[in-house]
Amino acid sequence: MITVSDFVFSFSPDHPPAARALPGEVVRFVTQDCFCGQVTGESVLTTEIDMTRLNPATGPVFVEGAEPGDALFADILSIDIADRGYLCTLPDYGPLGGWSELRTREVDARGGVLRFNDLVFPARPMVGVIGTAPSEGSVSCENPGAHGGNMDCKLVEAGARTFFPVRTSGALFQLGDLHASMGDGEIGGSGVETAGSVLVRLGLLKDFPLDWPLVESRGMIHAVASGPEFVDTQREAARQMQRLITAAWGWDDTDAALYLAARGDSAICQSCKPSDSDIVLRVGVPLEPSMPRLVPTTR
């Protein structure tokens, strides 16, 4: 098994690989928390840290044989989180920004449960930042996009299979930004932010171009799209699913749309508006057992 602990603050085809892996190989990603360890206690507020060092992603890993037009898939085998996490408000961030103050809370995360005030609830570890390099240039790890990035999709948890477009040779896959728990929408701007490590099995689907990442989790498969505005973002995610359905099931666009209305779920991954952060939405359908898979991983 390959272990990677180098990290970067952007997705880019120009990053030298931290490791090289064959399709089918398992890689262990040792990750920093989203603050790069700068928040060390409740006295440290998010206004007091270096905001150029946020959301580090561990990697990138060069996947042998991956070429533009392929899809990379990454099975999240397990997620180990640190013994504590930090839950922080950020200035004027999220729908409750006007009704909350700057505050950092340390959350005990030992034993699979989280403790916050007099409340104890199960940890639900997930990966916030995950994806492949864009074809050119550089995208900050703080942003989501067609390559994945800061998707903050809570379904990216142990047991999930994720798919990303390959836009450069080797895909250059990387991940980070673990949350011990985060609600859909991450409406406060942070989840319970932790360091940790993630076991991932990488796979390659040759010649399967994608416009947006996909997440298969809890019996459903979702397209995850992002953008500055709700309506266009929802259209992108819905259109990706419509295309997958027509291709896999031989239905026309209208029947696919009707099916999505009846059975598809449109949901929120990240929505820290009214800040200028991009919104991340997903549109998903159940893995219908009687129908061909929307994304076959063997063929």
Add this chain to the structure above:
Amino acid sequence: MITVSDFVFSFSPDHPPAARALPGEVVRFVTQDCFCGQVTGESVLTTEIDMTRLNPATGPVFVEGAEPGDALFADILSIDIADRGYLCTLPDYGPLGGWSELRTREVDARGGVLRFNDLVFPARPMVGVIGTAPSEGSVSCENPGAHGGNMDCKLVEAGARTFFPVRTSGALFQLGDLHASMGDGEIGGSGVETAGSVLVRLGLLKDFPLDWPLVESRGMIHAVASGPEFVDTQREAARQMQRLITAAWGWDDTDAALYLAARGDSAICQSCKPSDSDIVLRVGVPLEPSMPRLVPTTR
């Protein structure tokens, strides 16, 4: 048991009650489908029906003792749907409006499963239109609002408990617009639209003012807000939950916001943009078993 089958096309304090019920009483609502029965087969498109006769709600029921400032609660005990439903596109409606044609499909709904093309999937009956009268004027049953109305929240299913603000004497509760199945977002503009009947136990929570309806379902409680725009709507729903948490648990606004970021889910009920329909969102948290209930129904 009271049975009601009269229907209206708006929520208004001016509607004469179709029945009067005591808190605790079970009422059977016999409902029309959202098209008022005008769609009778696949040859009938949504452009060919009388659009002033949409989304009828059965009722209203006058609940004895309900006064402004109270909350009405309605437990959905069971939902029976008709043997068939209709799934329709509407002109330029929903995120796939540009990639679908006008079409009506009849869906067989017998035996608890739905049949669409070569696909068979379980029916998941839910109530689209539900709520109480506003304090004055009239709100079309096509619209959502602070009174409920066309919330299209798929969690309003058998087993759910719903709460609505009482804004006029007797509350004037009514419901309709059953769907045999609808995905979160109802992104095509219709679910599988059916007639049917709904058994509801009504309850009254004296002196518990609400800004927005609440839905308790599947182990969570959600505030359901609506409006023309994503950001403001999400703020309304999040703020309602923040207020419930601070009142019930004695936390301050900031800890409530941090908790919502870590554990609350922001989700979509209805989103047929880019049409001018209002968006309906929910923000919900688990029913934490170790903590006081956010809305006590006995006290």
